Amino acid sequence: MPVAAARVVLVTGVSRFLGARVANALQAEPGIERVIGVDTVPPAESLGRTEFVRVDIRTPGIAKIIASAGVDTVVHLNLVTSSAAPRAKVKELNIIGTMQLLAACQRSPDMRKLVVRSSAAVYGSSPMDPAVFTERDEPAEPPRSGYAKDAVEVEGYVRGLMRRRSDLTVSVLRFANLLGPGVDSPFTRYLHLPVVPTVLGFDPRLQFVHEDDGVEVLRRMTVEAHPGCYNVAGDGVLLLSQALRRAGRPYLPVPSPSLSVLGDMGRRFAGLSGFSPELLRWLTYGRVIDTTALETELAWRPKYSSEAAFADFAAAQGLTHNRLTHLLGRA
Numbered sequence: 329m330p331v332a333a334a335r336v337v338l339v340t341g342v343s344r345f346l347g348a349r350v351a352n353a354l355q356a357e358p359g360i361e362r363v364i365g366v367d368t369v370p371p372a373e374s375l376g377r378t379e380f381v382r383v384d385i386r387t388p389g390i391a392k393i394i395a396s397a398g399v400d401t402v403v404h405l406n407l408v409t410s411s412a413a414p415r416a417k418v419k420e421l422n423i424i425g426t427m428q429l430l431a432a433c434q435r436s437p438d439m440r441k442l443v444v445r446s447s448a449a450v451y452g453s454s455p456m457d458p459a460v461f462t463e464r465d466e467p468a469e470p471p472r473s474g475y476a477k478d479a480v481e482v483e484g485y486v487r488g489l490m491r492r493r494s495d496l497t498v499s500v501l502r503f504a505n506l507l508g509p510g511v512d513s514p515f516t517r518y519l520h521l522p523v524v525p526t527v528l529g530f531d532p533r534l535q536f537v538h539e540d541d542g543v544e545v546l547r548r549m550t551v552e553a554h555p556g557c558y559n560v561a562g563d564g565v566l567l568l569s570q571a572l573r574r575a576g577r578p579y580l581p582v583p584s585p586s587l588s589v590l591g592d593m594g595r596r597f598a599g600l601s602g603f604s605p606e607l608l609r610w611l612t613y614g615r616v617i618d619t620t621a622l623e624t625e626l627a628w629r630p631k632y633s634s635e636a637a638f639a640d641f642a643a644a645q646g647l648t649h650n651r652l653t654h655l656l657g658r659a
Contacts, residue, residue, distance in 0.1 A: 334441060334551050336362045338399045340385055340429065341406035342375065343367035345510055350403060351378040353547045364397055385425040391432035401441040402433055403550055407482060409447060409475045422478035430489045441497040443549045444486055448502045448559060448617050449476035453609040462618045463557050476606040499549040504561035504617060507637045508539030509644030514607050524572055528581040531569045532614025535561040538632035538640065554625050559617040562634040568611065571638055575647035
């Protein structure tokens with residue numbers, strides 16, 4: 329159901345891939361008069377009629393923009409899930425930035441709606457996990473570090489805002505790993521290692537959400553009223569071994585105690601700042617989330633399954649099936 333209040337929309341993290349795509353989709357909506365994109369660095373490409381404002385959401389400057397522009401809808405996409413920056417700085421961006429943004433939203437009389445991109449990483453990855461996580465499930469082992477722990481804290485601050493501003497429509501979206509031709513992430517860089525290391529004795533079930541479907545969900549949540557917390561993923565699952573075979577990647581199972589080697593290889597060959605603990609646990613135990621609530625609420629299903637999202641990414645990257653690449657890894 330359309331919401332007339334979505335007239336002046338502010339998008340955080342607009343210089344990143346997802347933020348730029350979401351801003352582009354929203355500026356095409358006839359009911360939206362202005363789209364304001366904020367980030368700490370200018371976007372690499374033109375944002376069309378989206379107005380870019382250079383501001384750090386950790387500073388009071390974000391409140392001035394929300395107040396002066398009469399922003400009624402905020403789409404918060406600034407959760408940093410991977411970065412070469414030191415962990416302390418990333419945590420500050422995620423937590424302090426969110427706190428400042430939510431404080432500004434709370435004070436603004438014009439605010440009507442908040443859409444927050446969270447992560448399915450809030451469920452953690454553990455051998456004790458349920459087969460499928462619903463939005464009501466608690467993690468068997470809560471995340472203790474990294475962006476997964478940040479996402480848990482961000483959701484806590486959002487719930488606090490909801491208690492203080494019960495008039496707001498708040499949507500929290502727990503995304504599975506984004507994948508598609510334009511996505512650059514720790515997982516996509518992992519797939520480009522010369523030889524992809526896997527954890528001996530484990531073949532995790534993985535889920536993905538295609539970038540196009542991710543943008544569409546965020547667009548719908550912005551222009552329609554769908555309060556609540558929702559899992560977002562493509563249908564089905566893909567085993568890590570299946571993904572590696574379909575991408576034609578040579579892989580080598582290594583013992584679990586050697587996991588630190590993965591981080592060293594990532595730093596050396598893939599431009600990673602080491603493999604984060606949450607990524608390592610995901611590559612060991614996997615994670616599957618139930619998306620029934622989202623599909624029921626929106627009366628919509630993702631165009632791409634997890635398998636199709638991976639296939640589209642692999643095709644765009646020139647990763648193809650090749651028997652010779654499987655000599656080091658068999659399933």
